[in-house]
Amino acid sequence: MDRDFDLVIVGGGMVGASLAVALSPLPLRVALVEAFAPDSDAQPSYDDRCTAISHGSQVILNTMGVWQDMEADASPITRIHVSEQGRPGIARIDAREQGVPALGYVVPNRSVGKALWKRLPAQSNLQSFMPAKLVSMQPGENAVELDLEQADGQVLSVGARLVVAVDGARSITREMAGIDSDVLDYQQTAIICNVTPEQGHQGQAYERFTQSGPLAVLPLGEKRCSVVWTVKRELAESIMGLDDESFLLRLQEHFGYRLGRLLVAGERSSYPLYRVKARQQLAQRLVVLGNAAHNLHPVAGQGFNLSLRDVAALAEVMASLEGVDPGTPAMLEQYMQWRREDQDKVLGFTHGLVRLFTSSLAPVKLARSAGLLSFDLVPGAKKLFARHTMGRAGRLPRLARGVPLL
Numbered sequence: 001m002d003r004d005f006d007l008v009i010v011g012g013g014m015v016g017a018s019l020a021v022a023l024s025p026l027p028l029r030v031a032l033v034e035a036f037a038p039d040s041d042a043q044p045s046y047d048d049r050c051t052a053i054s055h056g057s058q059v060i061l062n063t064m065g066v067w068q069d070m071e072a073d074a075s076p077i078t079r080i081h082v083s084e085q086g087r088p089g090i091a092r093i094d095a096r097e098q099g100v101p102a103l104g105y106v107v108p109n110r111s112v113g114k115a116l117w118k119r120l121p122a123q124s125n126l127q128s129f130m131p132a133k134l135v136s137m138q139p140g141e142n143a144v145e146l147d148l149e150q151a152d153g154q155v156l157s158v159g160a161r162l163v164v165a166v167d168g169a170r171s172i173t174r175e176m177a178g179i180d181s182d183v184l185d186y187q188q189t190a191i192i193c194n195v196t197p198e199q200g201h202q203g204q205a206y207e208r209f210t211q212s213g214p215l216a217v218l219p220l221g222e223k224r225c226s227v228v229w230t231v232k233r234e235l236a237e238s239i240m241g242l243d244d245e246s247f248l249l250r251l252q253e254h255f256g257y258r259l260g261r262l263l264v265a266g267e268r269s270s271y272p273l274y275r276v277k278a279r280q281q282l283a284q285r286l287v288v289l290g291n292a293a294h295n296l297h298p299v300a301g302q303g304f305n306l307s308l309r310d311v312a313a314l315a316e317v318m319a320s321l322e323g324v325d326p327g328t329p330a331m332l333e334q335y336m337q338w339r340r341e342d343q344d345k346v347l348g349f350t351h352g353l354v355r356l357f358t359s360s361l362a363p364v365k366l367a368r369s370a371g372l373l374s375f376d377l378v379p380g381a382k383k384l385f386a387r388h389t390m391g392r393a394g395r396l397p398r399l400a401r402g403v404p405l406l
């Protein structure tokens, strides 16, 4: 068994596993360390949620060769309808206007996981340690020593020229590297559920800003919709405790009758919402990615999409090494400088959206309606917004342009 690697990826969630696959054509020895077996019910990344994958992310996944294995479960979003409960403004974004077949796709997280994990065993440059947990780490001048605790309790030591910390918002790897993070508790909880409405969604996604928080209703398959309903934390428990009929009535009050009556509700799950931002994303021979770097409010469906662009950029920097040590500060700075602008924009936009739509101040309320109305009337503003939502703004990595790494 190989014990020395160019890259050790700690965390095989949606972002870590995507990076492992993205690196597959490169002449690098890669290890992937994941605490859970991919088919474990406790796996936190590939759970009951669905992810809205932007057009740009679809291009990345397609170029990586994994889109084909999730496509059958992906529901295209051809229009987005944005509204606010009790206010007149409405905004619409249409895929045809943007010149793309779909603005994005709704894919169950389990399908994303299946497609990624299907690729990994056959990848010749990859060794998976799974289930195995990183328990300690000692950075050195030429390599980082990592101790991995396996399922049988045995500890295995491996070396890495570069460690990628992609072990989630509460990243232990980030902590071990001495990187602090800023945590903002939104005091909100996202309730997730699939519902079947009376009328077909016809590919339309709805983003509705309600008094209790933003509500996204996304197309899922022919008939169902995936609901992400953000509510104030103090209401979450009582909403989670409602029987299905009362839950559907409550949801209907907030969503309205755009899709007729809401008929059937699936199982519900809930996620307390925090913004977590690592104060740095680089340390000695280490880079922080995914939720470990920036854990976002799901209001704009940007968390995974942003991270996938980070993955594509890091993989491209790794593709340019030509024998150079991947853990040198110069290589890592190259990545960080490239990604800083996109990250700042998406973090600012997402946080701004939460703040804008949770303010009860009258001038802010007025500005919101005016904003939604003018947004729909001004094609330039809309195009810019759509480009960001679709993941097509700024300097795009090769994978996001449909160009393979090698």
Ligand SMILES: Cc1cc2nc3c(=O)[nH]c(=O)nc-3n(C[C@H](O)[C@H](O)[C@H](O)COP(=O)(O)OP(=O)(O)OC[C@H]3O[C@@H](n4cnc5c(N)ncnc54)[C@H](O)[C@@H]3O)c2cc1C
Binding pocket: 010, 011, 012, 013, 014, 015, 016, 033, 034, 035, 036, 043, 044, 045, 046, 049, 050, 051, 052, 053, 132, 133, 134, 135, 166, 167, 168, 169, 172, 173, 190, 192, 228, 271, 289, 290, 291, 292, 298, 300, 301, 302, 303, 304, 305, 306, 307
């Ligand atoms: C309700 C909700 C809806 C969302 N909707 C969208 C959306 O529509 N579009 C979008 O782009 N984003 C969305 N997101 C964000 C998206 O889910 C995240 O960006 C994404 O899951 C981050 O993946 P990750 O791999 O960074 O972290 P995680 O999913 O947290 O995975 C971390 C992995 O690390 C492993 N791990 C942890 N500790 C260790 C250790 N010590 N050793 C080894 N392994 C370890 C864990 O087992 C896990 O597999 C949503 C988020 C929420 C909460």
